[in-house]
Amino acid sequence: xxxxxxxxxxxxxxxxxxxxxxxxxxxxxxxxxxxxxxxxxxxxxxxxxxxxxxxxxxxxxxxxxxxxxxxxxxxxxxxxxxxxxxxxxxxxxxx
Amino acid sequence: xxxxxxxxxxxxxxxxxxxxxxxxxxxxxxxxxxxxxxxxxxxxxxxxxxxxxxxxxxxxxxxxxxxxxxxxxxxxxxxxxxxxxxxxxxxxxxxxxxxxxxxxxxxxxxxxxxxxxxxxxxxxxxxxxxxxxxxxxxxxxxxxxxxxxxxxxxxxxxxxxxxxxxxxxxxxxxxxxxxxxxxxxxxxxxxxxxxxxxxxxxxxxxxxxxxxxxxxxxxxxxxxxxxxxxxxxxxxxxxxxxxxxxxxxxxxxxxxxxxxxxxxxxxxxxxxxxxxxxxxxxx
Numbered sequence: 001x002x003x004x005x006x007x008x009x010x011x012x013x014x015x016x017x018x019x020x021x022x023x024x025x026x027x028x029x030x031x032x033x034x035x036x037x038x039x040x041x042x043x044x045x046x047x048x049x050x051x052x053x054x055x056x057x058x059x060x061x062x063x064x065x066x067x068x069x070x071x072x073x074x075x076x077x078x079x080x081x082x083x084x085x086x087x088x089x090x091x092x093x094x095x
Numbered sequence: 096x097x098x099x100x101x102x103x104x105x106x107x108x109x110x111x112x113x114x115x116x117x118x119x120x121x122x123x124x125x126x127x128x129x130x131x132x133x134x135x136x137x138x139x140x141x142x143x144x145x146x147x148x149x150x151x152x153x154x155x156x157x158x159x160x161x162x163x164x165x166x167x168x169x170x171x172x173x174x175x176x177x178x179x180x181x182x183x184x185x186x187x188x189x190x191x192x193x194x195x196x197x198x199x200x201x202x203x204x205x206x207x208x209x210x211x212x213x214x215x216x217x218x219x220x221x222x223x224x225x226x227x228x229x230x231x232x233x234x235x236x237x238x239x240x241x242x243x244x245x246x247x248x249x250x251x252x253x254x255x256x257x258x259x260x261x262x263x264x265x266x267x268x269x270x271x272x273x274x275x276x277x278x279x280x281x282x283x284x285x286x287x288x289x290x291x292x293x294x295x296x297x298x299x300x301x302x303x304x305x306x307x308x309x310x311x312x313x314x315x316x317x318x319x320x321x322x323x324x325x326x327x328x329x330x331x332x333x334x335x336x337x338x339x340x341x342x343x344x345x346x347x348x349x350x351x352x353x354x355x356x357x358x359x360x361x362x363x364x365x366x367x368x369x370x371x372x373x374x375x376x377x378x
Contacts, residue, residue, distance in 0.1 A: 007255055007358060030160060036308060060256055060297045060313050067309070069110075069160035071181065078297055082358070 006059045009088045016081055017054035018064060022047065024072035031064040031073060039064070059085075100175070100213075101130040101150040103137070103167060105157035112157040112191035115205055116180050120155050122209035134166055141170055151175035153212055157191075168306070174284060175329070176212055183208055228261060228268055228346075232339055235366050239373040245273045246366045247339050252356065253365035254297065256313035259339065260359070262352060267316050268343040269300055274369050276338045279305040282331040287323035287344050294318060294347060296355045301344050303334065316355045318347030 004011055017039065018031070027048040032040040041052030059081070065073040104120035107113025124131045130147035137144050154163045154177040167174055184190055189204055197205065234245040251259045257275035260267040276282065284304040294300045300314035301323075323345045326333055334342035349355075360368065 028160070034308065058256065061311060063309055063311050066182065067159050067161070069158040071159070078295065082297060
């Protein structure tokens with residue numbers, strides 16, 4: 001249950017997940033090996049890694065980016081995400 | 096410089112950041128008259144460095160691949176201080192650039208980072224209201240198989256990233272919850288934030304590393320770091336043993352607790368969250 005919401009907001013409404021810059025990514029798979037939440041998925045072909053399960057990403061966690069040698073991972077702005085969560089909480093209420 | 100160190104640096108010769116790691120390693124070694132470990136030789140012949148490794152160890156990683164750290168972990172070396180050059184440069188608003196030969200500007204940055212490695216972090220002023228932070232805590236527990244997760248009933252605020260803040264006056268101590276430390280397993284390293292750093296709510300306020308994973312400590316409150324726990328860097332296992340008391344990581348002077356509080360959980364609400372998590376807990 002708790003994995004479906006974050007701070008009272010449906011998780012899928014919070015756009016917090018990594019974006020892979022494919023011009024930098026060397027498909028070393030460190031991030032995929034690191035992330036315990038199956039955010040990434042490996043693929044056959046030219047693009048060997050994708051962000052397959054963005055809603056699995058832990059909001060405010062950027063730990064996988066630290067494993068990235070070529071610095072190919074980016075996350076949304078934290079203050080904007082907080083503002084969005086506040087707004088969605090106000091709109092959503094409990095009902 | 097009284098303390099001598101042995102330095103285990105990144106050996107990345109094919110990336111711009113590797114030669115910077117090398118420069119920093121040389122600067123540190125020369126400044127403290129310490130020893131240097133070649134990671135390639137160490138990997139093949141660890142006994143060659145048995146003597147050098149009697150000194151406290153500094154690990155210098157070039158990039159996020161953290162080869163030097165991983166080598167240290169593989170050989171169960173105790174790391175006293177560490178630096179990740181690419182990340183440190185980013186914090187300074189700089190980068191390693193493209194060239195494999197460091198220019199004068201980057202050498203100056205290397206010198207700065209080397210000096211920082213050698214001068215231990217300031218420990219801030221004596222802790223005001225220390226007594227307010229050491230009052231004993233009453234715990235509720237959530238049990239799942241052989242795991243027991245403790246949650247302080249009163250006096251702590253939590254975020255959903257499993258980090259806590261204990262407020263006293265205009266200050267708060269922050270750390271990680273019992274649930275998070277058990278999920279990570281035995282901690283091998285804790286990097287507290289820099290004293291003086293401004294931390295926003297939900298910014299990283301240091302990190303912890305275990306045999307399983309590296310994790311940011313996501314601060315439940317915004318503020319300025321005024322004191323760091325002098326024990327956690329050298330003995331991160333106290334976070335495993337006593338995450339809510341002796342295992343605090345940093346103390347912050349608060350910016351706007353009332354605003355922060357609106358996005359936090361009290362002990363009871365966090366207890367409910369841990370109950371839900373524990374129901375599908377598979378460590």
